[in-house]
Amino acid sequence: MRVAVQSDSFDFASEAAAFAQDLDGAGAVVTFTGIVRDVSGGLEAMEIEHYPGMTQSALTAIAEEAIERWSLADALVIHRHGRLAVGEQIMMVATAAPHRGDAFEAAEFLMDYLKSRAPFWKKEITRDGAEWVEAREDDETALNRWK
Amino acid sequence: MRVAVQSDSFDFASEAAAFAQDLDGAGAVVTFTGIVRDVSGGLEAMEIEHYPGMTQSALTAIAEEAIERWSLADALVIHRHGRLAVGEQIMMVATAAPHRGDAFEAAEFLMDYLKSRAPFWKKEITRDGAEWVEAREDDETALNRWK
């Protein structure tokens, strides 16, 4: 398992390739990558604040829960903080399991938890100013699936 | 959209990196990779037969359906045939969408279709002989989700 919280960018391709090594019989690997996108047309950057004392342990707990619940061969979580330009990668998760259903479910579980339970806050910087991204009702509801 | 049917191996990392270029605002990228695994302990290789005249068009039709149904920014399908050793990559799919739910669903849809509707047949080569892999009831049932 690898959990990284960092301001530096990461290379999705090499992270994914490293993850796919030594999976010990896992036949299915799922990855998810989140990229800063300019939905409304005026986004200049995304600023991501986090809670340094809590972030690493919260992500580790989530990854460990996923590994146990879906008997994963491995899991990876990388999440950036700081200022990110449009098109930059925000975060990625990867899961490896014997069967595809487990790998997919575990990746969706990780994402649902990262969205609403990991201590990150996004702020959109536009030409007209800056605004905190509001939590989505959908993202909160998504967690019910895993109870 | 890219659909490739080939006996050559592919480099997941560079395929994923190329896919993640120019996604035109898509914020969510999901990949799935299938790897030959030795479940019972005696597997020497997997031989994958396909139907050359049909494979490319069947995969293209499946990818186009996914793109339309989930408004994907892009989709990628690579599937190998021929003799593959344990640990080798069999296939991959990638999907890109504005929201993570669509990217995940579209990738699962592609996988469910590849498992049961794309003209590939797997044969397991063991020390004791060779045996065609039987289709799984589960895989057939999985398709009901998309009707």
Added chain:
Amino acid sequence: MDVLYFAWVRERIGAPKDKIETNAATVTELVDELRAREPRYEAAFADLSALRVAVDQELSDFDAPLAGVREVAFFPPMTGG
């Protein structure tokens, strides 16, 4: 008409392909003609529920008509992915 066989259907018949002159109106009628040829065909087509068919490279049904068709393929359920 080209008739193609894949996976264990190909192995039981012992050939990947036959060129066939037929007046069969449907896939089922074609199967009946093939079965009557030789025991190896009879063995391959013994259990139709274990077989799938593609007509002109599209997945199809056993009652599909064959008028104008150039290629029919028989194979077990697919196991891709």
Added chain:
Amino acid sequence: MDVLYFAWVRERIGAPKDKIETNAATVTELVDELRAREPRYEAAFADLSALRVAVDQELSDFDAPLAGVREVAFFPPMTGG
């Protein structure tokens, strides 16, 4: 006790952190004390339903006890991923 603020809670209060001597028994009591300090705290804690709390770096509830606690953090619902 360290009290930490993140995102717009931090911005409204105008500081990332306070060191506080308190006898508050629960998070709610701590919030009441903070609110009474200055209008900027009142503004930050006006709507508790819009806030989340972590006690010693674990997500918690507003009725959580504070005995032995070293760090409390207030912030809006998280928006990671």
